[in-house]
Amino acid sequence: QKEVEQNSGPLSVPEGAIASLNCTYSDRGSQSFFWYRQYSGKSPELIMFIYSNGDKEDGRFTAQLNKASQYVSLLIRDSQPSDSATYLCAVTPYGNNRLAFGKGNQVVVIP
Amino acid sequence: EPEVTQTPSHQVTQMGQEVILRCVPISNHLYFYWYRQILGQKVEFLVSFYNNEISEKSEIFDDQFSVERPDGSNFTLKIRSTKLEDSAMYFCASSTGGEETQYFGPGTRLLVL
Numbered sequence: 001q002k003e004v005e006q007n008s009g010p011l012s013v014p015e016g017a018i019a020s021l022n023c024t025y026s027d028r029g030s031q032s033f034f035w036y037r038q039y040s041g042k043s044p045e046l047i048m049f050i051y052s053n054g055d056k057e058d059g060r061f062t063a064q065l066n067k068a069s070q071y072v073s074l075l076i077r078d079s080q081p082s083d084s085a086t087y088l089c090a091v092t093p094y095g096n097n098r099l100a101f102g103k104g105n106q107v108v109v110i111p
Numbered sequence: 112e113p114e115v116t117q118t119p120s121h122q123v124t125q126m127g128q129e130v131i132l133r134c135v136p137i138s139n140h141l142y143f144y145w146y147r148q149i150l151g152q153k154v155e156f157l158v159s160f161y162n163n164e165i166s167e168k169s170e171i172f173d174d175q176f177s178v179e180r181p182d183g184s185n186f187t188l189k190i191r192s193t194k195l196e197d198s199a200m201y202f203c204a205s206s207t208g209g210e211e212t213q214y215f216g217p218g219t220r221l222l223v224l
């Protein structure tokens with residue numbers, strides 16, 4: 001079982017629409033959850049972090065965490081062409097300080 | 112805004128050669144990390160470093176790899192004898208705490224011929 005799974009394929013959304021991304025993780029003891037954005041050929045850039053169950057909003061981004069179901073999601077409201085990137089879900093497994101990354105979801109915002 | 116820096120941005124080397132990748136973490140951070148990303152694949156953890164010693168390492172981080180903090184600002188990754196499969200983007204990251212947000216540098220693209 002993969003530590004972090006992001007299974008959906010490329011997501012195309014019209015400009016102004018909501019993009020929804022999901023991620024599941026295998027280690028039930030994981031404490032810290034992150035969403036990074038990665039443009040092609042660039043390094044991961046932090047979008048949001050979340051530690052507690054529920055929703056956390058930051059501007060156009062909302063992260064949702066459900067520890068019982070072991071999933072994390074990211075909503076991007078009012079999607080802009082500049083949001084076109086690969087979104088990486090990352091988790092800190094219990095007792096570790098490393099990040100375990102999913103393979104990422106590519107988002108394409110169509111003007 | 113403080114940021115992690117890495118040098119060089121690109122490095123081309125011959126198989127079997129040694130390479131040293133350099134990083135300057137954010138100044139008040141205490142935890143330092145190296146990750147790599149092979150083209151088209153996910154970001155993979157290599158090693159974490161805290162209090163002048165390795166705190167965790169992955170299976171990838173074998174005897175060919177070593178890390179060092181030679182002074183108060185630099186953090187280096189050495190690959191002793193590079194292989195073709197070491198070709199990847201190498202990212203340095205740093206954080207204030209073990210489970211805190213990790214901030215990534217721009218990466219070094221390593222190509223082994």
